[in-house]
Amino acid sequence: MTEIATRPAAPARGGALSGIRVVELGFAAAGPLVGKYLANFGAEVIRLESRLAADVFRTTYPPFKDGIVQPDRAAMFAFYNDGKRSATLNLKHPTGVALARALIGKADVFVESFTPGTVGRLGLDAATLRADNPGLIVLSSCNQGQTGPHAFHPGYGSQLSALAGFVQLLGEPDSTPVLLYGPYIDYVAVGYGTIAVLAALERRRRTGAGCTIDLSQYEAGLQFLTPTILEFAANGRIPGRRGNADSVAAPHGVYRCAGPDRWVALSIWNDGEWAAFREVTGIDGPATAAERRVSRVQLDERVGKWTATRDRDEIVRLLRRKGLRAAPVLAISELFTDPQLAHRGMWPVVKHPTIGEMHVMAPPFRLATTPSLQVSAGPTVGADNDHVFGEILGLSLDERRRLQRDGVFD
Amino acid sequence: MCGRILADLGADVVKVEPPGGEADRLQPPFVGDVENSARSIPWLAANVNKRGVTCDLTSAEGRALFARLAATARIVVESFAPGRLAELGLDDILRDTIVVSITPFGQDGPFAGVPASDLEVTAASGSLWLAGEEGRPPVRTAQPQSPYWSGMYGALGALVALHSPVAQRVYVSAQAAMTTVHPPAPVWWDIAHEEHGRTGPFLLGRSNVGSRFRNLWACADGFVSFAIQGGPIGRHTGRMLRQWMAEAGNVPAVIAAIDWDRFDNSTLSQADVDALETAIAPFLAHLTKAEFFDGVVKRKMLGYPVGDASDSLADPQLRARDFWRTLSPAEGLPPLPFPGGFALFDGERPTVRRPAPGVGEHNVEIYGEAGVSAEELARLRAAGVV
Secondary structure (H helix, E strand, C coil), X not given: CCCCCCCCCCCCCCCCCCCCEEEEECXXXXXXXXXXXXXXXXXXXXXXXXXXXXXXXXXXXXXXHHHCXXXXXXXXXXXXXXXXXXXXXXXXXXXXXXXHHHHHHCCCEEEECCCCCHHHHCCCCHHHHHHHCXXXXXXXXXXXXXXXXXXXXXXXXXXXXXXXXXXXXXXXXCCCCCCCCCCHHHHXXXXXXXXXXXXXXXXXXXXXXXXXEEEEHXXXXXXXCHHHHHHHHHHCCCCCCCCCCCCCCCCEEEEECCCCCCEEEEECCCHHHXXXXXXXXXXXXXXXXXXXXXXXXXXXXXXXXXXXXXXXXHHHHHHHHCCCEEEECCCHHHHHCCHHHHHCCCCCEEEECCCXXXXXXXXXXXXXXXXXXXXXXXXXXXXXXXXXXXXXXXXXXXXXXXXXXXXXXX | CHHHHHHHCXXXXXXXXXXXXXXXXXXXXXXXXXXXXXXXXXXXXXXXXXEEEECCCCCHHHHHHHHHHHCCCCEEEECCCCCHHHHCCCCCCCCCCEEEEEECCCCCCCCCCCXXXXXXXXXXXXXXXXXXXXXXXXXXXXXXCHHHHHHHHHHHHHHHXXXXXXXXXXXXXXXXXXXXXXXXXXXXXXXXXXXXXXXXXXXXXXXXXCCCEECEEEECCEEEECCCCCHXXXXXXXXXXXXXXHHCCCCCHHHHCCCCCCCCHHXXXXXXXXXXHHHHHHHHHCCCHHHHHHHHHHHCCCCEECCCHHHHHHCHHHHHCCCEEEECCCCCCCCEEEECCCCEECCECCCCCCCCCCCCCCHHHHHHHCCCCHHHHHHHHHCCCC
């Protein structure tokens, strides 16, 4: 028999969202990151999971601590779920479903990111849950939305980013598109999903009404491409890959610097900036912006020649001193030492019981009076069963032991 | 974009511009390729659903007028250079208002005042590092993304602040915003000390032995996104691919040899992956994007065509969900299709209901609501304040 996890309840935390309880059923990034942001500002977020159907971020996606594939060594899960509680429920067991329903009955928000129809088949559809708990806000986030001919089509964020049109905008114009790293569109949907939940909570505060939110990750992503849609509809042109070219600025590009794989990004937006740029670099070129755009290729060559022998950070310092726009192309490892991100506390350090010390990600917006609170990594499987089933649902230790024997907490 | 999202949710969002209009009204491209302040496509995309006034914040009278307007607001969104708000003396006026400040690097820190456009912000976030061909310069998305990310997180921050008992400042950094768009790369560095970089069309991070998987493939009329994957849906996808190839009359031996019920992509060597991909490429190359899309939907396989703006407008799923909202985005312009609201709330989609404002279009209406008399407004207009 597995030991029932015992852990003291986390102390009440002060945050903008303190007092809000969120229950979540989902997997990977698109649903769970909504809960992460809510937890970061003080909401109590309870991830319901099962050892029998664990999140792919616990089972499939590396990296795992020391390369050992085990649910509590999964770094992805620990990173994407910081600040949450975990409670295990076997939703194939009727009592498991009943307990999930009871718990959601005591929550303000329910987030789920399964294929459409899944929670309905369990009897955890929005209509049932809102009949129990009229003020409940239900967010269903999925690839293509809850309705329509493609609703049941499975999909991951990286491929949906291709369908939506992001990928075809990335690369050199005369070449094949390149990958947009990670499940890009999922993160767009996370932002909009969290916004939708908070807006519904605000409406509930005024009217008492709950809300059922149907979020299609595809539709959320298209918001970020609105100008490409308008450009095609208004002017008949399909926006495509442009390398790093811009319609206004020239030069506008990424140039190789001295050293292995070192690059600098810079852009010149008007004639005054061009004059200052010439003064610093000695690079020759046309005096007007329109002419510079026409001779972009030659200009890029000249700039590249100038940067190739110079240190990346020295170039950035030189140009910034003149008020010009320039930035290092930071490698991922450098994000942990960049002084500006460090100043903002972008990567809080937390201690995970199995993984040890690790970094989690701060929200990119900072609240001055009630900042985000990040004190724990994603929970181990079932770490908060006692709190959730004992304290919140009021089940006695004997009852919990019996349910555990029956496989309800598997 | 921050204001646009709040406006989409039904908030009454008032855009405050300097007399004559803001410079962003002249961002290309333009509707019908006619360059004027009512036709900038990126500007229109960000400003439908809002009302607009003009106000010269550099004059004392303008600031007094702004104070009366701000007194009617719960949220003020601004993107001045850090410190400019205080310099204009607006800090005190806004003490009881949620103020969302959106700048390239945030309000404080060593680089707070440094100017940057989308390209530099993206470079400093790690996003550029991850996009492009190995050995060639990193590339950015041709439709600038950082304004959207920053605006979205600004709206998110504003709504979190709305739930807190005190009015407070919300500081958005575009650099930080763009840093959130590429996990798991930071996790790989943090936990495994592996530096992910540019891999062109290949996916990293699916393997325990360092193999990479092709994710973008040439097809008959463009590209498709497809990958050899593990997990239940990945295995289903492999099984269906074999069946699809069989229907087309040729299952390559390396595909036929796989037991898809036990398939695990995370332990395949690069040589194994290459052999599988060499066998799959010709099959995908003879399909059109539409044939591929129909095929994967019918078989519930993972995969999508690489779409563009024309594909989105024709997409049957978006049409079935009544996604598009057609609106003339400014006076005198043709009706254009806008993405509709980003979610359905109790079955209803927030709509694109109001064209973007002309310069000072709602001065009379809005200043009137704030208690400014017609005579006073006429005087302010004569003085160049509005």
